[in-house]
Amino acid sequence: MVNTTYQVQGMTCGHCVSAVSAEVGAIAGVREVQVDLGSGRVTVSSDQPLDVEVVRAAVDEAGYDLVEA
Template sequence: MTSTTYLVTGMTCGHCESAVAQEVNALAGVEGVAVSAETGKLVVESTAPLDDAAVITAVDEAGYSAVKA
């Protein structure tokens, strides 16, 4: 299992967390997602290393911005 952390900007509440989690969970290989609006962190658990650009694009589609931590 691989764990990758991203910093997400623009999240302010649980709805924001849910939107990000839903988009990222849809990516192939993702086994779990932990999102915190309070810390601005997104931790993605996957079966193999993920394409960072795909994760960042998924966060963008949810309406937020992300960079790999």
């Protein structure tokens, strides 16, 4: 299991958390997504390391910006 933390900008509410969790959670190999709304940190547990551009696209689809990995 690989845990990776990303910084996401623009999340302000529970709906934001749900949207990011759903989009990132749909990436193949992702087992768990934990979002800390206050800090903007998104921690992803996956079977193998994820391509940051795939994560960026999922966060973008949810309507937010991945600012660092």
